[in-house]
Amino acid sequence: xxxRLIERTGVFLVSLAVSSVLVFAFMAxxxxxxxxxxxxxxxxxxxxAELRRQFGLDRPLPTQYFDWxxxxxxxxxxxxxxxxxxxxxxxxxxxxxxxxxxxxxxIIALVVAAPAGTVMAARHRKISGLALSAFSQVxxxxxxxxAGILLIVVFAVRLGWLPANGWTPPAQDPAMFLKQLILxxxxxxxxxxxxxxxxxxxxxxxxxxxxYLRTARAKGLRPFQALWRHGLxxxxxxxxxxxxxxxxxxxxxxxxxxxxxxxxxxxxxxLDGVSNRDLLLVQDVVMVLVIAVLLVNFVVDLLYxxxxxxxxxxx
Amino acid sequence: xxxxxxxxxxxxxVRDTALVSDVDLTVGAGERVGLIGESGSGKSxxxxxxxxxxxxxxxxxxxxxLDGVDHEMVGANERRMSRVRGRDIAMVFQEPMTALxxxxxxxxxxxxxxxxxKTLAKPAARTAAADLLERVQxxxxxxxxxxxQLSGGQRQRVVLALALANDPALLICDEPTTAxxxxxxxxxxxxxxxxxVDRSSALLxxxxxxxxxxxxxxxxxxxxxxxxxxxxxVNEVFTRPRHRYTEGLLAASDLETTSRxxxxxxxxxxxxxxxxxxxxxxxxxAHATALCEETPEWTGxxxxxxxxxxPAGVTNA
Numbered sequence: 001x002x003x004r005l006i007e008r009t010g011v012f013l014v015s016l017a018v019s020s021v022l023v024f025a026f027m028a029x030x031x032x033x034x035x036x037x038x039x040x041x042x043x044x045x046x047x048x049a050e051l052r053r054q055f056g057l058d059r060p061l062p063t064q065y066f067d068w069x070x071x072x073x074x075x076x077x078x079x080x081x082x083x084x085x086x087x088x089x090x091x092x093x094x095x096x097x098x099x100x101x102x103x104x105x106x107i108i109a110l111v112v113a114a115p116a117g118t119v120m121a122a123r124h125r126k127i128s129g130l131a132l133s134a135f136s137q138v139x140x141x142x143x144x145x146x147a148g149i150l151l152i153v154v155f156a157v158r159l160g161w162l163p164a165n166g167w168t169p170p171a172q173d174p175a176m177f178l179k180q181l182i183l184x185x186x187x188x189x190x191x192x193x194x195x196x197x198x199x200x201x202x203x204x205x206x207x208x209x210x211x212y213l214r215t216a217r218a219k220g221l222r223p224f225q226a227l228w229r230h231g232l233x234x235x236x237x238x239x240x241x242x243x244x245x246x247x248x249x250x251x252x253x254x255x256x257x258x259x260x261x262x263x264x265x266x267x268x269x270x271l272d273g274v275s276n277r278d279l280l281l282v283q284d285v286v287m288v289l290v291i292a293v294l295l296v297n298f299v300v301d302l303l304y305x306x307x308x309x310x311x312x313x314x315x
Numbered sequence: 316x317x318x319x320x321x322x323x324x325x326x327x328x329v330r331d332t333a334l335v336s337d338v339d340l341t342v343g344a345g346e347r348v349g350l351i352g353e354s355g356s357g358k359s360x361x362x363x364x365x366x367x368x369x370x371x372x373x374x375x376x377x378x379x380x381l382d383g384v385d386h387e388m389v390g391a392n393e394r395r396m397s398r399v400r401g402r403d404i405a406m407v408f409q410e411p412m413t414a415l416x417x418x419x420x421x422x423x424x425x426x427x428x429x430x431x432x433k434t435l436a437k438p439a440a441r442t443a444a445a446d447l448l449e450r451v452q453x454x455x456x457x458x459x460x461x462x463x464q465l466s467g468g469q470r471q472r473v474v475l476a477l478a479l480a481n482d483p484a485l486l487i488c489d490e491p492t493t494a495x496x497x498x499x500x501x502x503x504x505x506x507x508x509x510x511x512v513d514r515s516s517a518l519l520x521x522x523x524x525x526x527x528x529x530x531x532x533x534x535x536x537x538x539x540x541x542x543x544x545x546x547x548x549v550n551e552v553f554t555r556p557r558h559r560y561t562e563g564l565l566a567a568s569d570l571e572t573t574s575r576x577x578x579x580x581x582x583x584x585x586x587x588x589x590x591x592x593x594x595x596x597x598x599x600x601a602h603a604t605a606l607c608e609e610t611p612e613w614t615g616x617x618x619x620x621x622x623x624x625x626p627a628g629v630t631n632a
Binding site: 125210211212214215216217218219220221222223229230233234307308309310 | 366368371393394397398399400401402405406408410413414415416417418419427428431432461463474477478
């Protein structure tokens with residue numbers, strides 16, 4: 001068990017190190033000198049050289065890499081070559097916004113998918129199960145931004161119940177924060193929930209065929225009790241895998257929904273960075289996203305171990 | 316004393332195909348009865364329909380009554396059947412490797428049997444689980460183990476322990492040793508017999524292994540094609556078989572045969588629902604005549620008899 005934890009932590013740390021090298025290398029091999037890009041084609045060679053010295057771009061690449069990495073470890077993401085503003089605070093502000101959105105979306109997805117998928121599996125030959133199946137099929141086909149637009153049209157424009165866009169930090173005005181969170185979180189969550197429902201359904205169907213469920217019934221448990229006590233934890237293992245993948249896609253996929261609802265999240269910061277040719281900002285945002293995805297995978301690995309005792313021995 | 320289990324005219328059908336027909340079966344209190352036959356003869360379906368655990372779209376008909384349960388069990392609703400299962404009747408299945416929940420500790424799985432039926436409260440159920448494990452010769456540490464940490468034989472002993480947890484009046488074992496190594500088969504059989512004798516429980520033992528029936532059971536029923544073709548005390552049936560199928564089965568398992576070639580029953584068991592009309596065995600029987608197109612009547616008493624037009628052991632047959 002302890003060995004397994006050390007092993008997973010090791011994998012996590014090594015992936016972090018490797019990906020930081022890759023992100024740095026990828027940005028370094030991009031054609032064009034960051035200083036030249038920042039100052040524009042009309043800048044004089046002296047001005048470019050001055051900026052290079054100012055941001056340390058004249059030093060050898062390994063030195064630049066370790067300097068950047070050292071900063072990252074202390075939460076210092078450097079200063080933008082374009083706006084000359086510290087990048088760290090911006091990224092952390094935006095990250096919080098995106099995290100709220102993603103976490104709320106994921107909770108909605110799970111709340112929809114877990115019961116719906118279970119009912120679909122338990123009643124897979126009955127009308128109610130088939131109807132839910134058809135409904136989730138529609139959900140899978142709808143992209144999140146379209147769901148967002150539809151939700152805005154219905155709940156914001158027609159009914160006027162909720163604001164169509166905008167963002168308020170929770171500390172500033174909790175009520176407004178919730179109101180503005182509902183629609184974007186729903187448009188992310190319902191679509192992800194439709195996809196997740198199908199995985200929950202197949203996981204539960206799989207478990208329903210297991211011998212140990214028959215043993216549980218032979219003990220005297222009713223079908224639903226047997227599924228609840230013996231099936232859910234076993235069905236959770238494949239569902240957690242998909243949940244991890246979905247969280248990772250949501251982090252990045254939230255960008256479209258952030259645009260639809262005019263929310264200042266990490267996705268829009270990344271797009272701004274790209275259009276302003278703010279290379280260090282792009283590099284930092286990409287690295288933060290990579291860290292988040294790796295962290296999600298790490299947590300999924302730990303959850304496996306918690307759920308399935310067979311995985312508690314190191315591989 | 317009353318019979319523990321009384322099955323009358325049991326049939327099992329899937330859509331319009333009959334898989335088991337007209338099975339009569341009685342198990343007396345504390346009696347050990349064997350049910351033998353090749354795979355596809357309907358033994359397991361008979362067991363599952365007694366417990367009411369048939370797969371979806373498989374239907375049972377006829378009557379199953381259990382002593383001390385005041386309702387008919389065929390077609391009884393889940394609520395009533397779940398009270399009977401695990402308390403009055405318990406079952407040990409064939410495949411020990413998959414019969415236990417991989418994510419739950421052994422102790423919790425055994426204690427659950429007692430907690431469901433409220434036979435014991437939580438701390439007492441824990442102690443009882445340890446005791447049950449000891450009786451199947453597993454150490455007390457097994458309580459905290461997960462199924463994957465145990466071998467097949469150990470897991471089957473756990474399944475036996477949880478089946479016996481509530482001292483059921485009837486234990487059904489469906490090929491409990493078929494999936495096990497030969498070396499542990501004897502131990503598990505011994506534990507099953509000891510378990511039911513200690514509790515004066517009755518045993519319905521399903522197997523295709525004649526030697527196992529001979530050591531475990533007092534009485535035996537032979538099934539073929541979803542029907543009981545012969546029944547009687549083990550000694551009687553195995554030394555003087557009457558039905559031609561039983562005769563063939565015994566000849567096929569006789570290892571002391573003098574001829575060089577192994578004796579077999581010609582042909583194969585037909586697929587489910589494709590058995591001939593009349594005597595189900597007539598297409599593979601050397602003694603079959605036109606008479607066998609009619610279903611043979613049961614000859615003899617309910618506990619000892621056969622259904623054959625040309626029985627063995629009659630000189631002018």
